Amino acid sequence: MKDLAHYMRPGTLQLGALPPLSLYVHLPWCIRKCPYCDFNSHAMAPGELPEAAYLDAVVADLEQSLALVWGRGVHSIFIGGGTPSLFSPEGIDRLLGDIRARLRLEADCEITLEANPGTFEKDRFRAFRDAGVTRLSIGVQSFNDAHLKAVGRVHDRAQAIAACEEAAAAFDTFNIDLMYALPGQTLAQLEADLSQALALAPPHLSVYHLTLEPNTYFAKYPPVLPSDDDAFAMLDRITEMTGAAGLARYEVSAYARAGHRCWHNMNYWQFGDYLGIGAGAHGKLSFAHRVLRQVRYREPARYMEAARAGDAVAQEEEVARADLPFEYMLNALRLKEGFLLRDFTERTGLPLSAIEPALAQAEARGLLAREPGRAWPTERGFDFLSDLQALFLPHSG
Ligand SMILES: C[S@@+](CC[C@H](N)C(=O)[O-])C[C@H]1O[C@@H](n2cnc3c(N)ncnc32)[C@H](O)[C@@H]1O
Ligand code: SF4
Numbered sequence: 001m002k003d004l005a006h007y008m009r010p011g012t013l014q015l016g017a018l019p020p021l022s023l024y025v026h027l028p029w030c031i032r033k034c035p036y037c038d039f040n041s042h043a044m045a046p047g048e049l050p051e052a053a054y055l056d057a058v059v060a061d062l063e064q065s066l067a068l069v070w071g072r073g074v075h076s077i078f079i080g081g082g083t084p085s086l087f088s089p090e091g092i093d094r095l096l097g098d099i100r101a102r103l104r105l106e107a108d109c110e111i112t113l114e115a116n117p118g119t120f121e122k123d124r125f126r127a128f129r130d131a132g133v134t135r136l137s138i139g140v141q142s143f144n145d146a147h148l149k150a151v152g153r154v155h156d157r158a159q160a161i162a163a164c165e166e167a168a169a170a171f172d173t174f175n176i177d178l179m180y181a182l183p184g185q186t187l188a189q190l191e192a193d194l195s196q197a198l199a200l201a202p203p204h205l206s207v208y209h210l211t212l213e214p215n216t217y218f219a220k221y222p223p224v225l226p227s228d229d230d231a232f233a234m235l236d237r238i239t240e241m242t243g244a245a246g247l248a249r250y251e252v253s254a255y256a257r258a259g260h261r262c263w264h265n266m267n268y269w270q271f272g273d274y275l276g277i278g279a280g281a282h283g284k285l286s287f288a289h290r291v292l293r294q295v296r297y298r299e300p301a302r303y304m305e306a307a308r309a310g311d312a313v314a315q316e317e318e319v320a321r322a323d324l325p326f327e328y329m330l331n332a333l334r335l336k337e338g339f340l341l342r343d344f345t346e347r348t349g350l351p352l353s354a355i356e357p358a359l360a361q362a363e364a365r366g367l368l369a370r371e372p373g374r375a376w377p378t379e380r381g382f383d384f385l386s387d388l389q390a391l392f393l394p395h396s397g
Pocket of ligand 1: 140177208
């Protein structure tokens with residue numbers, strides 16, 4: 001990592017203020033690798049997790065990064081994976097203590113931990129809360145045993161229900177992750193999954209369209225998936241059923257009761273800043289004249305070695321001025337409410353004229369709506385989001 005003066009030197013951007021700062025911590029292990037998953041997760045027996053050594057590395061990584069976020073308060077922490085609930089509550093307690101000793105957390109700092117719904121994890125939920133976690137995100141995926149098996153999950157329906165009930169009892173707020181358009185899934189089966197999820201009254205629900213990602217087992221041996229038309233019909237039902245249950249769709253895949261949106265993810269979508277520590281973690285940090293992106297070493301052993309040696313950052317680059325409008329819009333247009341025009345200027349350091357032609361074109365095509373000071377995707381824009389986002393690519397301006 002270069003010294004601070006390097007990041008503070010003059011440049012062509014003029015950021016009026018620095019955005020809110022979040023912290024992402026990546027814990028990269030799972031009991032087994034799911035066939036659809038391209039996250040940085042590695043199979044490991046729970047007894048063999050190098051927990052203490054990994055947490056030492058994460059704290060060393062944090063210390064090496066402190067100069068880049070000096071004096072800034074942290075509004076949210078997201079401990080993601082992988083399967084963070086494989087870490088012991090004592091480990092999470094230590095991690096949060098080490099973070100608190102080095103960063104100033106805002107009084108209402110949201111602290112999310114991703115958990116898998118296995119029995120062994122469920123019994124730790126209260127201890128995670130006692131360690132300071134304020135929000136649990138449970139990777140249920142489906143309540144249908146046949147579909148859980150088809151996507152290679154280690155838990156079953158009964159364990160998923162028990163885990164959600166425990167999360168509801170132990171936490172003020174929690175999230176359920178579901179996936180839809182699963183191998184062989186019918187609309188009726190999707191409705192059954194969603195009814196079961198809603199019966200557990202989650203304050204927040206994330207519902208992802210199962211995608212075949214390159215370099216996964218499913219990419220090599222693709223399962224038979226519902227057609228695009230069927231998947232569209234499923235998404236319509238998801239929006240209707242969640243809406244009727246009081247969970248509003250506020251982002252492409254996110255539904256929440258009032259007051260329960262995920263602050264951390266909102267900050268990503270609003271082009272806020274995040275320091276990403278842990279194996280393979282991505283970060284985005286703003287300075288008065290530049291926006292920086294960082295990636296840590298991906299392979300856990302390599303990462304630990306690098307963090308111990310004093311520099312866990314594998315790649316670092318400034319976002320090019322020409323790429324900033326697209327990067328901003330890629331995020332902001334995922335939000336139903338869109339964005340404030342002054343936030344675009346504040347977060348990219350660019351004048352509004354940088355996107356004005358594309359905004360006008362998007363509006364003319366019925367993909368975007370505007371009122372003074374704000375722009376948001378129309379229903380049509382939301383359905384054809386990648387077309388809308390593409391209007392902001394550097395070459396189309
Ligand atoms: C980083 S994963 C971690 C959560 C936890 N390890 C789990 O899987 O239960 C976050 C979520 O991304 C979603 N996800 C992962 N791979 C996906 C894919 N190929 N298509 C759609 N959603 C996916 C799943 O819903 C998962 O819960
Ligand atoms: S449990 Fe989650 S992070 Fe781990 S392999 Fe499965 S989807 Fe990926």
